[in-house]
Amino acid sequence: MTNDPNWNLPDVPSFDLSSPDFTDGGQLPDWARGSDVGGEDRSPALTWSGAPEGTQSYVLTVYDPDAPTGSGFWHWTLSDVPASVTSLDRGAGTDDALLPEGATRRRNEYGTDTFLGAAPPAGHGPHRYVFTLSALAVPTLEVPVDVTPAVVGFMFREHLLGRAQLTGLQETPAA
Secondary structure, eight states: OTTOTTTTSOOOOBOEEEOSSOOTTEEOOGGGBOGGGTSOOOOOOEEEEOOOTTOOEEEEEEEETTSTTTTOEEEEEEEEEETTOOEEOTTTTTOGGGSOTTOEEEOOTTSOSSOOOBOOOTTSOOEEEEEEEEEESSSSOOSOTTOOHHHHHHHHGGGEEEEEEEEEEEOOOOO
């Protein structure tokens, strides 16, 4: 995968990540598109199982490796999700009341801490939105709340136990 978000992370066991809102490799719902392209910037519901023994927390990232930036585009980062949690409700990316207690939203490419919906440029073809759930061997990730997703990835690599991924597609047709 071009701009693979895991290209320089350690190989670790995988576990299961799914969504009632889209299938792996399938189309993201229109409401998961960005509000500036007719969507609602609403994150899909996610469920997971089979995390490695010793998991104490999770980090969730949403990454578009196809963004025409040279480095992809990070749409959302959520850290410190307790190990006892096995799902996120639809809309948790923008509604604090839907987040598990203790979870911390981190900044995205726009510098906000909310989920940014899919918004590929018109006529650019389908983009992949990679939802990655990383199982960590620590209960919290000790980083400032406003660090970039790249720094979050750097800081969790030494605590990484497992990874689950789910990819949704979205495109904006040419006018």
